[in-house]
Amino acid sequence: MRVTIDHREVASGVRGNHKDCYVDCTVNFSEEEQAIIRARDLYREGFSVRTSTPLPKAGSMLGTGLMRSVGPIMIVVGVIWGLAGGGTPTGLLAIGGIGLVIYGWLRLRKEDRRLESSEQEVTVKQLLGTPTFSVHAWNPAAAKGIEEGIRENLVALKSLIQNSAQLQATQTFEL
Numbered sequence: 001m002r003v004t005i006d007h008r009e010v011a012s013g014v015r016g017n018h019k020d021c022y023v024d025c026t027v028n029f030s031e032e033e034q035a036i037i038r039a040r041d042l043y044r045e046g047f048s049v050r051t052s053t054p055l056p057k058a059g060s061m062l063g064t065g066l067m068r069s070v071g072p073i074m075i076v077v078g079v080i081w082g083l084a085g086g087g088t089p090t091g092l093l094a095i096g097g098i099g100l101v102i103y104g105w106l107r108l109r110k111e112d113r114r115l116e117s118s119e120q121e122v123t124v125k126q127l128l129g130t131p132t133f134s135v136h137a138w139n140p141a142a143a144k145g146i147e148e149g150i151r152e153n154l155v156a157l158k159s160l161i162q163n164s165a166q167l168q169a170t171q172t173f174e175l
Helices: 031-040 058-083 088-116 124-129 140-163
Strands: 002-012 018-028 046-050 119-123 132-137
Touching: 002 140, 018 140, 031 124, 031 140, 046 124, 046 132, 046 140, 058 088, 119 124, 119 132, 132 140
Parallel strands: none
Antiparallel strands: 002 018, 018 132, 046 119
């Protein structure tokens, strides 16, 4: 198993004045390990780590709420104005309202999922398909702690794969 861990910092926020830290981990299994995984069906094995996304900010949640409330108003106004003979702008207003409702709904689902779960599952099957996963950290010190946790989980996973290579022989003993 070959593991590469990278720390990165990304500017976030409207003005880019906030920094989010991420720990990116790439896991590549050797041919022997892949053969053991296939032979012993270890695809569901894995571990849990923090999520790859930060908590949604209050401003983001407010914007989502505004989109979800303004969108239907735009639809109704566009339809009524269109029935009164308003022309092309009414259609654009209604279509824009539909777009806001859909986008607001999608953002709300994303924010709700993040608020419900603070962890992500990393499985062997996932690592075989996409060997890289990311974990969000509040600051560089937290990123170092997360890296240590990832290392411990990967050592345990490596041990599981190695110990699954062969079945134990029959043992006879007295108690």
